[in-house]
Amino acid sequence: MNSDSSGGGYTKARSMQHRDALLLLGQHLAWRDGDAVLDVGCGTGEIARHIADRKEVATVVGLDISKDMVNFATSKNTAEKASYHVLDIQDESGIREDWRGKFTKAVSFHTVHWIPNKERFLANVHMCLEKGGELLFNLFAGVPAIKVARDIKHHPKWREYLTDYALQLYEWPKGDVAGMSHLLEECGFEVVTCEVHTLTFKLDSLEKEKAFSRPLLGHLQYIPEEKQDDFLEDAISMARELYQKDEEGRVAWEMPQIVVHARKL
Template identity: 90%
Template sequence: MLCCSYDGVVKKKSGLGATCVTRHIADQKEVATVVGLDISKDMVNFATSNNTSEKASFHVLDIQEESGIREDWRGKFTKAVSFHTVHWIPHKERFLANVHLCLEKGGELLFNLFAGVPAIKVARDIKTHPKWREYLTDYTLKLYEWPKGDVAGMSHMLEECGFEVVTCEVHTLTFKFDSLEKEKAFSRPLLGHLQYIPEEKQDDFLEDAISMARGLYQKDEQGRVIWEMPQIVVHARKL
């Protein structure tokens, strides 16, 4: 089993999530070994130090670079997974080609990625907010989501990279929160901007970002914002 990750916004939480997923997979009786990959050395060190399964190992690799793929990985994996990761990868065709290289014939790939999330528009637009732009001059949001609803485009890319598309569908996660503090906790992982904002101003920044986002979402009958996270979910097989 191959688990692909990518250095996210909130490093400790990202590493913990990847470690838990990999460990859960390794705990399944039918799984022989699991290899976890991440571009960040810090994430790999974190995952390795928190790993309790002898069947799991972690390695530093930019999945976009074929040169880093070891010979003993090529054509050796039965399955590859990547959850909430591919929208951090700019060159998705390289990701697909290199995962294809690692899978055996008939091997399966499962992944998801954001596709037209309104909150990500806020994450981009807030950089020019009059109150915050002076702090964010050097910040770039390195998140590369897929166009909303573009199942055909993703299916075509998969086929070009040598996969048979089993399913390629739009799924929308929805969240409702009953307090501003919960909305802040939910928003933090998407806002790498916070590393540029003075700590004493971060709550104010989060409130402005949430206020902007609320204008893009509908509300339920109790007046709670319905936070929607559209994504593309893919199950593919190597031909």
């Protein structure tokens, strides 16, 4: 789901997502002795390791659909209380019996917009939580830059490379808090909070804008390596047209998202 399957480059590109995840954890979750935590879409494992470092937490299980990500997390973000496993959370058959009803908390940061079947995600996380267990996640909901990720496939310079590319990113409809709340309730959750948050990033160099953009541009696996910088610059130029600029001329990259804190009934 990202252009750097080795993990290392993705870790660098995820620095702002990492900061966002830590902020949401601090705002919404209170840790209790013996907490067992499920991290869905754990990626390279930084958040899982951060959670495992808390003295109250007994265990953390990180899941990711990418074998490369899980291998990286296992080798670089190992922790005594953390383990990492390859799993598509939409696949109920992959959920181990000893995970079912085990977890007191589940988190998923910047992952759910990559999952097409939101109902199956919620149902399977619900299955893994104990009664009263908490779920915290976020997902994109109307990010302007995603329009660029879709439109650049038809750019005259790049369309020949992107004939077989399909953007596999499934945002939630912009601002649809009511729809998300209804889906959570249908899947057996009590909604604690369901809100729109807008993250705003101001990046002071093209190189930082490139690093920021990479996780959204799976197109890069289809672009020859020697042309990837040129491709990124074109994508960033297109995105800049959709955003406001501050008094110093920096683009204010706005990323609207839905943030959910729910509890299993």
